[in-house]
Amino acid sequence: MSEKILELKKEIVKTCLKLLEKDHVLGSAGNVSVRVREENEEHVLITPSGVNYTMMEPKDVLTLNMEGQVIEGERNPSVEKDLHLGIYKARDDVDAIIHAHSIYSTVLSTLKLSIPPIIEELIPYVGGEITCAEYGEAGSEELAQNVVESLGEKNAILLPNHGNLCCGSSLEGAFTVLEYLERGAKIYYMARIIKEPNVLPEDTVEFEKEVFEVFKESKKI
Numbered sequence: 001m002s003e004k005i006l007e008l009k010k011e012i013v014k015t016c017l018k019l020l021e022k023d024h025v026l027g028s029a030g031n032v033s034v035r036v037r038e039e040n041e042e043h044v045l046i047t048p049s050g051v052n053y054t055m056m057e058p059k060d061v062l063t064l065n066m067e068g069q070v071i072e073g074e075r076n077p078s079v080e081k082d083l084h085l086g087i088y089k090a091r092d093d094v095d096a097i098i099h100a101h102s103i104y105s106t107v108l109s110t111l112k113l114s115i116p117p118i119i120e121e122l123i124p125y126v127g128g129e130i131t132c133a134e135y136g137e138a139g140s141e142e143l144a145q146n147v148v149e150s151l152g153e154k155n156a157i158l159l160p161n162h163g164n165l166c167c168g169s170s171l172e173g174a175f176t177v178l179e180y181l182e183r184g185a186k187i188y189y190m191a192r193i194i195k196e197p198n199v200l201p202e203d204t205v206e207f208e209k210e211v212f213e214v215f216k217e218s219k220k221i
């Protein structure tokens, strides 16, 4: 294992512990991956299936080739590996993905609600309205396809009756997107208790989308 890969695997373990601490998941739920580009080769480092994050060590994190075959590691890779690989293949700007079961995102996903552009702080991180993908069973090719299609060029999406998925150019970036998404989902949920909230003016949404493009290009997220 190269030094670079070991460091990234350590970072994945830390990210999983943060997911537990911040109540985005329980136990071993959700999954985290990173794309590594070395010379002409690309690999994906991904969390194992069914290993509690409090027990997980860097060596438990698997290295896959872009076809999804395990090239390093003893565990079984996350059942959502095809979903992660599909996004990396469709999005050259994405090098880290986090899938979690955060409460408010999941509540909205069971109602198949999108989060409209209602607060300015959210758009630069996610890229606009956050839609809910079409249903597919966890780990299925159908879910992978639906999510890749619905995500488009944005950085976050809701997985129907399941949770959320966030991406970025680094794990830190993807985690920031997750925090903004879940905060936005909570605000939308609370506002809707009173009435359907107002969306931002179109000009503001367009401006914030430009900021999103700048963030993406500069790899801020």
Ligand SMILES: [Zn+2]
Pocket (backbone or CB within 6 Å): 029, 030, 099, 100, 101, 138, 162, 163
């Ligand atoms: Zn899940």
